Amino acid sequence: MERIIEEIREDLNRRIAVAADRLADRTLTEDPAYAALLGRPELRERIHLTLNQAVEGLVRGARGLPAELDDARATGALRAGQGVPxxxxxxxxxxxxxxxWQSLTEAVAAHDRAELPRLLPGAVALWDVLDQMADAASEAYLRVEAERGERDRELRAALLDTLLEGGVPPAEATAAAVRLGLPERGRFAVIVLAAAGPGAAGLPAGADGADDGPRVLWRVRADGETGLAELGHHPLESLRGLLGPLAVRAGVSPVVAAPAELTGARRLAALALRTAPAAAGPGTALLDERLPAALVAADPELAARLLRVVLGPVLALPPEDGRVLLDTLGTWLACRGSTTYAAQRLYCHRNTVSNRLRRLEQLTGRALSDPAHVVELALAHAAVRQRPATPPATAAAAAAAGPTPAGTARRSPRPPG
Incomplete structure (x- = not known):
């Protein structure tokens, strides 16, 4: 093979030059990616180099040497950087x-047609060399793509931090939003997932740009995920459908209109999440639906004081007695002050509910007929729900049946009357 190539080298070089011209023209005509991204001179030069390298690979193979693949790797890296698929x-x-192969056979036939049978074994060797070159180019291409993808992820993370962490002028926040493909004005919200939520792999499929829902850009951290939602025309409540399959606790901010407002929105989303304690299970908490509980969550020291002042005597009861009263209060609040409905949810007689509520009034010194006292009890009950941990003495009882969250209807066994 080496001898044949050397004998036809001059003619083969001319034919390879013509083949490079033909392939460059055909590629620019038939492949829109090349036509859009490359000029003919550069494409033709690179094709000519590749064809010559393939011939040299044949020669090296005949000598028992491996093909030189550096130029193929350079081509793959170059095309990745140019964005060619x-x-x-x-x-x-x-x-x-x-x-x-066509150029090679034509050159051999023109030199000595009798040599053509001796060329046939070279077909396998030629395609082997070309496969090696294509694989080397692909590996280099994918390596550049991976590096670029990592840089893009790092850049996006930095831009999201700019928007969500704050501390930058409004103009810089707007510029960061534009680089992320977000509008300068729109309808945005922030989502904060609990730290126990899934990693990036568990985020909603297509969350970065689904056609049938809000677009969400996720910032993944070890302590939880934060999402920047571009709502477009979708209502804020649509985020519940997006987050539902995750089965995690999530807090959602109110809608804001400008990128510079996203830092504050993130704080409000985190506050919304704090109104949904782990004991309540998975769910999406919209801040505007939980404003009283958010007031309690916003100041833990004051919430603890409210809890002691308003419900201290109840919390001082034996664990089961205190749980029953708190459960009844939460259910009564959820039923909008209806003793009858509360009794139905608690599976007991309405007189039992009334008796428990009277005892609660006596212990707390608050009357459920007084709206101001009801507000205090509702906020204190929210503080009970938001306690980060259950005291050891009441852990077993709380695990068996914690207080019914205000605003929910939890069916439970009939408590003692």
């Missing part, structure tokens, strides 16, 4: 292989 790159290698 990998499929287009590999297709050009295949087309170049066919043209090179």
């Amino acid at each position: 990998l499929a287009s790159v590999r297709r050009t290698y295949r087309s170049g292989g066919r043209l090179l």
Whole structure:
């Protein structure tokens, strides 16, 4: 094979030059990616180099040497940087292989047709060299893509931090939003997932740009995920449908209109999450639906004081007695002050509910007929729900049946009357 190539070298070089011209023209005509991203001179030069390298690979193979693949790797890296699809790159290698074999056989036939049978074993060797070159180009391409993807992820994370962490002028926040593909004005909200939530792999599929819902850009951290939602025309409540399959606790901010407002929105989303304690299970807490509880969550020291002042005597009861009264209060609040409905949810007689509520009034010194006292009891009950941990003495009882969250209807066994 080496002897044949050396004998036809001059003619083969001319034919390879013509093949490079033909393939460059065909590629620019048939492949929109190349046509949009490259000029003919650069494409033709690179094709010509590749064809020559394939011939040299044949010669080296005949000598028992491996093919030189540095130029193929350079081509793959170059095309990745230019944004040419990998499929287009590999297709050009295949087309170049066919043209090179045609040029080789024509050159041999023109030199000595009797040599053609001796050329046939070279077909396998030629395609082996071309496969090695295409694989080397692909590996380099994918490596550049991976590095660029990592840089893009780091850049996006930094831009999201700019918007969500704050401390930058409004103009800089707007610029960061634009670089993320967000509008300068729109309808945005922030989502904060609990730290126990899933990693990036568990985030909603298509969350970065689904056509049938809000677009959400996720910032993944070890202590939880934060999402920046571009709502567009979708209502804020649509985020519940997006987050539902995750089965995690999430807090959602109110809607804001400008990127510079997202830092505050993130704080409000985190506050919304704090109104949904772990004991309540998975769910999405919209801040505007939980404003009283958010007031309690916003100042833990004051909430603890409210809890002691308003419900201290109840919390001082034996665990089961205190749980029953708190459960009854929460259910009564959820039923909008209806003793009858509360009794139905608690599976007991309405007189039992009334008796428990009277005892609660006696212990706390608050009357459920007084709206101001009801507000205090409701806020104190919210503080009970938001306690980060259950005291050891009441852990077993709380695990068996914690207080019914205000605003929910939890069916439970009939408590003692």
